[in-house]
Amino acid sequence: MNKINEMKAAVLNSFLDKEKYQDSATYAARLIANERQENMHDQLKYELQSCQSFTFAVAFVTEGALLDLKVWLQDLAHQGIQGRILTSTYQNFNHPKVFTELAKLPNVEVRIYQPPKQGGFHAKGYLFDHGDYQVAMIGSSNLTERALTINKEWNLRVTSHENGQLTSDLAQQIETDWEKATPLTAEWIAEYRRTWVSPFRDTKRAKIAQIGDLVAENVEAEKYATIRPNQMQAEALHQLQESRLAMKHKALVISATGTGKTYLGAFDVAAYKPKRFLFIVHREQILQKALESFHQVIGGSRDNFGIWSGNHKQNQARYLFATIQTISKEANLYQFAREEFDYILVDEAHRAGAQSYQKVLAYFQPHFLLGMTATPERSDDENIYELFDYNVAYEIRLQDALNEDMLAPFHYVGLKDYEYQGEIVDDQTPLAHLVSEERVDYVLEQSRYYGHAGEKLYGLVFVSRKEEAQKIAELLTQKGYPAQSLTGADSQEARLAAIAKLERGELAYLVTVDIFNEGIDIPFINQVIMMRQTQSAIVFVQQLGRGLRKAKGKDYLTVIDFIGNYKNNYLIPVALTGDNSRTKDGVREKVNLEPTQGISTINFTQVAKDLIFKQLEKQRNPFKQEIIDDFHELKRRLGRIPLMTDFIKNNMVEPQALLDSLSKRGNYNDFLQKIVKEEGVKLGEYENKVLDFLTQELSNGKRAQELLLLKKLLSHKKVAKKDFAEQLQKQGYLADEATLSSVERVLNLDFYTPMTIKDLTKTQRYRYGNEPFVELVAGDYQLTPTLRQALKSDSGFWKLAFDAIQAGILQAKNYQPEVKLTVNKRYKRTDVCRLLNWERQISGQNIGGYYLENQTCPIFVTYHKNEDISETIKYEDEFLSNTVMHCYTKNNRTLGKGETNKMFAGVSDGAPSNRYYLFVKESDAEGKDFLYLGECEVVKDSLRQEYRTIKGKQHPIVSYDVRLQTPVQQGFYHNLIQK
Incomplete structure (x- = not known):
């Protein structure tokens, strides 16, 4: 069908009968309403990737939305594709800095429509020229982050031939307004900045004070309004109460940086009403802020709250806030009775494995002990979960916090790193070239292009080595961006002094080597630059978290990541999206689709994508070490050797990834014995073959019927075929005769027997034991005697077999039960x-x-x-x-x-x-x-x-x-x- 006929069919599809005229869904009109699977942000990106030119006519523009556009335009500029943006000064909505950012776009001409006093420019249209046809998206979305991602917006996407009336009318209107508009120049921006008045300046509404992720309305500066838990904190509080009702005396809460751990603790203590309360942390600088937060929530006399540290001795207070260094000293510790505090809270609980914490926790006997941390994962052998009786009451991970708007949104940009002698830097690049003027010029060029929220730059740069940090800071300073390096050699006082200088505007950048991964609160940071390879997804998230706290005047965080030919660069999308499946497909999907999280966005230039895919393809199983680390982390969390089902329940490694880490086909018991060197169980040859079948063929969950029958037969001597079919139907599964016959052939291994057998030992049937697992006798399903006898052994085979079956049933929830194959799987x-x-x-x-x-x-x-x-x-x-x-x-x-x-x-x-x-x-x-x-x-x-x-x-x-x-x-x- 040629293009004209397809578009004719598209009109009929859109306005007459979508079922009858299916040929042209590509060109059919449709509504884009920012639903889960489709939003305006993605639609703009897709159209820009394939158009020959474009024009946007939008009244309102924000810096954050422009930042994403800059990434896409970088790739378009290399292709020579030009565009136009027509915007306005309507209602003074557009901040002067927006026009400064618009002027940076290399392949886009910008004009400003300045409406007459009688009316305004309120257009919201996007036009893409694809040569012989055009796509227009017209509706309610301005070029703002929320309008493109999460707001309820209605936009109509329509396609028109180059000679169509719609295209002609739209193009004519754009040209009319374009000719009336003023070209964007530096002089125009300067004048607009001089006369601009914020439209929100005189709004008569209560001032909003953002305290971490909590929002309180302050009418009088000296009075605090009631602070209430947000949705996720309320759920955490409920789970903590449930733990106590279940007679659990210890609990751990895992809460991403910036999500209000301190307030959450205060809410729980207020509900508990302890006679005496002890708050323990590792740094004195945290104590005062924590005390104030608790006082805001609990209220009462300020004298009830005291600090016990090297500089303060208020140890008689009902609510005592102490450093571990002070309270762990024997002369101090033994001043208290062992049951002195009925509630103890350990902040940054991942440190609780240290000897000083162990000493304190071994001495006190509180009614309830709460640990709070953003990063429970540890690289040493200390098991933090064990200290809290393996009771993780609640978990708030980064992606959840972003979706709940608890953190400042981020706009991540993945770029190729600097090229030295025609090669992008990698693990072997000499230090002299990592700290060259040329590389710093390249970094600053990208920093200026992608910018930052607000008028003032507050930047944090992560590098790999101490010498690199010092030299980069020197070069940044020489080039007009005052910077200071900070490394592990610098004292806490020096670090705090540098942060203060950054906040006062005396510095533009702090350049550091990992020391800001945790524990430092710098909410005003508005740009993070990654100039080092990603060795760990955990460290990446910690470093990203330095800039995610909300702050006044900070609408978002810019993250600029320079991606080189580093061995582990594929961990970047894992860290950004929280994808712990440990599969190549998972990484490719995240890099290609660049999913949004709330209004946070992820964008890679095409060259950066290619670098990640290159490293991914180099290795047969790139996630082997991460899988091993995940296993040990889950083992610490559970207090036992995890099973496949444990990984699924904890949203960790997919079962197939566990099996792929083996050098040849096998089962989970092989994984335990060969990969993680843990104590598996000794199985006989037949048992191993059965387990191979269950894990390799069924545990992926792509069809649940075999699994449900096997699970039933593990606890029943026989199951009537008729009854089983009825049960499947009630649960929404296919239960026709063809499907049930297929299930029977799979479980009696006939399915794995070729029509012509030359060498039985080379068939799938032989590899799986060569005899049926299930037989149909007089209308009843039952396990064969050989399998039933094997399941009665004391080898641990039953436990592993049940785990493989249950893992498959859990995985089956990802597929539609009523069809043979699920679309997009x-x-x-x-x-x-x-x-x-x-x-x-x-x-x-x-x-x-x-x-x-x-x-x-x-x-x-x-x-x-x-x-x-x-x-x-x-x-x-x-x-x-x-x-x-x-x-x-x-x-x-x-x-x-x-x-x-x-x-x-x-x-x-x-x-x-x-x-x-x-x-x-x-x-x-x-x-x-x-x-x-x-x-x-x-x-x-x-x-x-x-x-x-x-x-x-x-x-x-x-x-x-x-x-x-x-x-x-x-x-x-x-x-x-x-x-």
Whole structure:
């Protein structure tokens, strides 16, 4: 279908019948309402990635929204793509600094429409020229962070041919307003700044004082209003109360930096009403602030609150705030009775493994002990969880806090690092070139371009080495950005003095080596620069957290990360998104889709993305060490060796990633014995084969029916097939005869037996024990005697088998129970054989690009093929739109003969005999998994006989189009077609 016909169909799709006219979902009009799966932020990004030019006409613009635009425009500038932005001075909404930032855009012309006194400029339109068609998005969204991400906005996306009336009207209106508008110049900005008056200056509303993540309304400066818990703190308080009702005397709360741990503790103490309370922390500087926070919440006489430290001796106070250094001294500690304090709170509890803390906690016997920390993970052998009886009452991680608006939003920009002698810096780059003037010039250029919130820069730079910090600080100072280096050699007093200088504006940057990972509160920081490799996702989050506290005049934090050819750079998206799946697919998805978190955004330039993918592809299992670390962290948290189900329940490593860390196919017991060197169990050959089957075939949860039957049979001698079918139906699972027969073939291993058996020892059936696990006897399912006997052994096999089954059931919640295949989930070719109820498993190699079996035809497309593959399989499959793909049969196929007759039976008559399913992956670098895009139909009249020239000879091949029932996800689609 040509473009004109597609657009005609799009009009009919949009305004007449969306079911009848499916051909043009790409061009059909649709509403963008900032729902979970689709927002204006992403739509702008996708259109910019594929347009030839663009024009924005928006009344209001904010710096944060511009920051994202700058990243996208960097890539567009390299392609020579130009744009225009028409904005205004309407209501004085646009801050003067916004126009300064607009002037930085290298490939964008900006003009300002200054409305007459009688009216205003309130347009909100985005126009993208794609050559022979245009896309317009018109509605309620200005170019502001909230309007593009989380506000309830209505925007209509419409497509028009270059000669369409809509395009013509819109283009004409834009040109009319453009000609009336004033070009943006430095002189214009200076004049606007001189005369600008904030529209919010005289608003008659209570002043808002932000105290950490708490917001209190202050009418009088000297009086505090009632402070109430936010939503997440309220839930944490509820869980703490539940712990005490369950007779638990210790608890740990994990709360991201800046989320109000101190206030949370104060709320709980106020509810508990202790006779005496002790607050312990490692630094005296924290005590006074903590005391004031508790007094605000608890109230009463100020004399009830006291500090006990090297400089203060108020140890008779009911609410006592002490440093560990003071209270751990024997002369001080033994002044108190062991039951003196009925409630003790340990701040920064990850330090509680130290000898001084152990001494204090061993002495006192409070009714309730609470530990609070942002980072419970430790690299040493101290188990913080054990100190608090493995009771994690509540957990607030960074991503949760951002989504709840508890922290300042951030705009992350991932850029390529400086190039030395044509190579991007890496682990081997000499120090002299890491601290060169050229590199600092490059860093400052990016810093100026991406900017910061507010008028004044308060920057924090992280580098790798002490010498690097000192030299970078010197060079920044020489270039007009006063900076000071801070390292572990500097005293606490020196650090606090440097922070004070930064806050007073005497410094623009602090340059540090890891010493600000935790414990330092610098809420006014508005720009963080990462000039070092990412060795740890935990450290990355700690450093990011330095700038996430809310502060007056700080709308957001700019994070500029210079990504080099570092071995672990793929940990960056892991840290930013909290993705602990430890899979390559998870990292690729996060980098490609750049998900928003509330109004926080993540953006990588294309070169930076390529650097991450390059490192990811270099290693067979890049997350092996992280998986081992996760295992030990979870073991500390649980107080026992974790099972696969524990990882799932704690949102950690996916079971498949655990198995992938093995050098060859195996099970979780192999992981325990070979990878983490923990005490697994000794299994017999048969038991190992059964466990291999459960973990490799079923624990991915892609079909739950086998798992649910096995779980039932572990506790019942037999299960009636009729009853089982009814139970499945009640739970929403497929329970037709074809599905149940498939389940039976899988569990009796017939599915894994080839039609022709030459060497039984090489079959899947043999690798899984060569005899059935379940048999159907007189209408009842039951475990075979061999398996039932194995489960009765004392080897620990039952526990591991049940864990593999339960892990699969938990994983199955990620899939739709009422269908065979879930759209936008990943499957291997061999998974598809089972889920489509085929009689036998077909090897992936034999399936190739498609396979016809049981009147089902899955089609597998590797979109970007390796250059070194054989010409005979280098097919040119491509998307024609987000609902139509152009495909090819295998080589040497002739239309109307042999295989093609079966494959396309009934297509020309509009009554196809087969059902078609489309699976796509970007490249072979993604491994064996394909993304399932949905059921599709072969487009009638699209079959074409073609010929390919391979090594000078003509080979017949058939091309055809398939149309999807559901359009491809925008992010996945755009990433494919743009490469």
